[in-house]
Amino acid sequence: MNKVNNPCLNYSTRLKTASVLVHKAIEAIKHKDIQKRNLIWLELTGCSGNIISLLNGANPDFKSLASQMVNFIYDNSLMAAEGEAAMEKLYSMTGRDYILAVEGAVSTKDNGLYNIIGRWKGHPVTAYEVIKEFGEQAAYVIAVGTCASDGGISAARPNPAGCIGIQDMLDRKVIKLPGCPCHPDWFMGTLAYVMLFGEPETDNRQRPLMFYSTLIHDICPRRPYFDQGIFASKLGEKTCMFKLGCRGPVTRVDCPIRKWNDRVNWPIGDNTPCIGCAMFGFPDQMEPFISYDTT
Amino acid sequence: MIKTKKIVINPVTRISGFMEINADIDNNIVEDARTEGLLFRGFEKMLEGRSPLDAVYFTQRICGICSAAHSVASTMALEDALGIHISEQGRYLRDIIHGCEFLQNHIRHFYQYTAPDFIKFPEGNTLFETDHTDFRLPQNKNDSVVGHYFDSLEYSRSAHEMLAILGGKAPHNHGVFIGGITTQATLEKISRLRSLIVGIRRFVCEKMIPDAYTIAEYYHEYFSIGGGYGNLLTFGCFNGYERLGSLYVKPLEYSEGKINELYPGEITETVYSSWYTARPETYMPFETIPEPDIKKSGAYSWVKAPRYRGLAYEVGPLARMWLSGDYRNGISTMDRTLARVLEAKKIANIMLTLLDHLIPGVEVQKEYDIPHSAYGAGLIDTTRGALGHWVKIENQVISLYQIITPSVWNLSTRDRNNLPGPGEKAMIGTMIINPDSPVELGRIIRSFDPCVSCATHVYSKGNLIKTMQVVP
Numbered sequence: 227m228n229k230v231n232n233p234c235l236n237y238s239t240r241l242k243t244a245s246v247l248v249h250k251a252i253e254a255i256k257h258k259d260i261q262k263r264n265l266i267w268l269e270l271t272g273c274s275g276n277i278i279s280l281l282n283g284a285n286p287d288f289k290s291l292a293s294q295m296v297n298f299i300y301d302n303s304l305m306a307a308e309g310e311a312a313m314e315k316l317y318s319m320t321g322r323d324y325i326l327a328v329e330g331a332v333s334t335k336d337n338g339l340y341n342i343i344g345r346w347k348g349h350p351v352t353a354y355e356v357i358k359e360f361g362e363q364a365a366y367v368i369a370v371g372t373c374a375s376d377g378g379i380s381a382a383r384p385n386p387a388g389c390i391g392i393q394d395m396l397d398r399k400v401i402k403l404p405g406c407p408c409h410p411d412w413f414m415g416t417l418a419y420v421m422l423f424g425e426p427e428t429d430n431r432q433r434p435l436m437f438y439s440t441l442i443h444d445i446c447p448r449r450p451y452f453d454q455g456i457f458a459s460k461l462g463e464k465t466c467m468f469k470l471g472c473r474g475p476v477t478r479v480d481c482p483i484r485k486w487n488d489r490v491n492w493p494i495g496d497n498t499p500c501i502g503c504a505m506f507g508f509p510d511q512m513e514p515f516i517s518y519d520t521t
Numbered sequence: 522m523i524k525t526k527k528i529v530i531n532p533v534t535r536i537s538g539f540m541e542i543n544a545d546i547d548n549n550i551v552e553d554a555r556t557e558g559l560l561f562r563g564f565e566k567m568l569e570g571r572s573p574l575d576a577v578y579f580t581q582r583i584c585g586i587c588s589a590a591h592s593v594a595s596t597m598a599l600e601d602a603l604g605i606h607i608s609e610q611g612r613y614l615r616d617i618i619h620g621c622e623f624l625q626n627h628i629r630h631f632y633q634y635t636a637p638d639f640i641k642f643p644e645g646n647t648l649f650e651t652d653h654t655d656f657r658l659p660q661n662k663n664d665s666v667v668g669h670y671f672d673s674l675e676y677s678r679s680a681h682e683m684l685a686i687l688g689g690k691a692p693h694n695h696g697v698f699i700g701g702i703t704t705q706a707t708l709e710k711i712s713r714l715r716s717l718i719v720g721i722r723r724f725v726c727e728k729m730i731p732d733a734y735t736i737a738e739y740y741h742e743y744f745s746i747g748g749g750y751g752n753l754l755t756f757g758c759f760n761g762y763e764r765l766g767s768l769y770v771k772p773l774e775y776s777e778g779k780i781n782e783l784y785p786g787e788i789t790e791t792v793y794s795s796w797y798t799a800r801p802e803t804y805m806p807f808e809t810i811p812e813p814d815i816k817k818s819g820a821y822s823w824v825k826a827p828r829y830r831g832l833a834y835e836v837g838p839l840a841r842m843w844l845s846g847d848y849r850n851g852i853s854t855m856d857r858t859l860a861r862v863l864e865a866k867k868i869a870n871i872m873l874t875l876l877d878h879l880i881p882g883v884e885v886q887k888e889y890d891i892p893h894s895a896y897g898a899g900l901i902d903t904t905r906g907a908l909g910h911w912v913k914i915e916n917q918v919i920s921l922y923q924i925i926t927p928s929v930w931n932l933s934t935r936d937r938n939n940l941p942g943p944g945e946k947a948m949i950g951t952m953i954i955n956p957d958s959p960v961e962l963g964r965i966i967r968s969f970d971p972c973v974s975c976a977t978h979v980y981s982k983g984n985l986i987k988t989m990q991v992v993p
Contacts, residue, residue, distance in 0.1 A: 275585020311652030386563025462886030487685035496689030
């Protein structure tokens, strides 16, 4: 299932990017070369699928992240505290050093009241307010997933909740890790990189080049079929998915190398087209996802 | 002593999505309680005008923890609309994917979401600091469950790895589609799936089920807390196979102490207490998609209220295990948790049976024509309970898409008869030992495994009207 005959030259090195960085960060913390940083993870207007994806991280896993790499201060899905006590942990970070990870878009309709993340001193706190309050002050802001990066499916037409990506709310650089969901390696690797070296090199859409510089189509294992004009006419076939609407030719991310869930598979490996979930404009600009008559 | 007090818990953490609990207590007893979802995206509106085939991948984005459930319900609705009969092998493959999600979800719900209510983590990690002190397990048992909290990550991850072997990736798989799935079972895949499921099953049997019973032993009063109505409902799942018959449960409901066949045509949804307008106010799923209306008078929440023959029903693992006859100990907070962990074992066994009946290399995909106009329903029990997708197609695009999720059943609001939703009902009447630290309410609500991401409701600050109606 995990084929090594991939057309990428640096295949084995690139597979290890995230784990090498994370292990290096953990070692540096042990040797007191760098300090553990505080991490706030905000789930905003989305499906909370990126924190679930983070739990799928394998090497190293969530336990290493939470126990050896960062002080995990806040996350709605995982923290033991609830109610006001949970919000106190978030607000205890005001004026302190922290890295902010955000999943989900920001709902702007009706003063942001379509997404309340908690109550602080009796008042409802909207996603809109919390991103303003904690986004500007963070040491780094990492947009995790397509909704936080560019609005994503939460902003799909007619955009009933008036969703926007977090960069549109902030007058500062946001590092974007689009993908629906974000691959755990992309987040873990980026987090380790900023702790070790500061901001990683990014492209013109603020995506770290170490994960987002490859066009899927260029290293797709089914590229030979494309070059020979052998196209699948329905899902389930083992040839090129281009005529079914594959967005590999426009999507920049390293899925063909990294694959998903302990590297066992990925959408094209599952005989389905890439739907461009890591792309600006997903989903509206990437549809139809599946079409039998694109010729 | 405090006589009356209002309790507000927001955020209710360790659930998927955003929720507030509002409770009025009098002499330490919960007199009234409300559950409110705090997130609105409007998927049903977004789906209008899109290609029907895209609904399968689109609707998965409703929820990050139960995305495969939406792919299954959406696919079934499309198959119904397109008049496609799924092959037996297609169903086995799709149901194995669905089973992977049950296991991922149940393991994470028990260890990452439920257990921190009852076990104390070592000091020094902000994520695990709590605001109450009601921890009762002896040190060695407590530490054992804490260890399993972290050990469990390997197994929930394995469940998603299994899902990806057949479905491409998880969350948000590509494999579930009309006709079953998009790939074929190979001998290599089947043997890898079997090896992973055996490992998961062993963890569930040797660690998760004993841990749940350990917690139950030290928190015994939770067998008499959080019962609610006792009305249970399932759309059925892992049933109706041509060759294998039923491996789990068929569509059934339980009310007034009797189990009855379920007639899905009797399901209605009402927006009586919700910030929506719909004509009629109580409607069948195919009839209408309500329009948001935050100025509606008399409404107090944006949570809709599905009903079966006019009654509110609890859905989820306990409902299924009760209706299938696998678990009949009782209906309470702790019974929900026990039914969930026991169901994980049952699902693992079902998946082993399905794996035994897979034929390698069978291709189930075809090219599908979209009819000019059609409609179809996909009703299936998923991790959290009964999930329904209803689709109408006009001019070859989606003209109406109705979704009623399990958490809408469990967190539903009051209807015209003033009946609270099952989650609200389960909290009402509970004794709160320490009103300044009302740990009971979170424990009751989490036993339902609420998913507010799925419930997609709206909340409005200026329009929250406190209802003080007397509950019948």
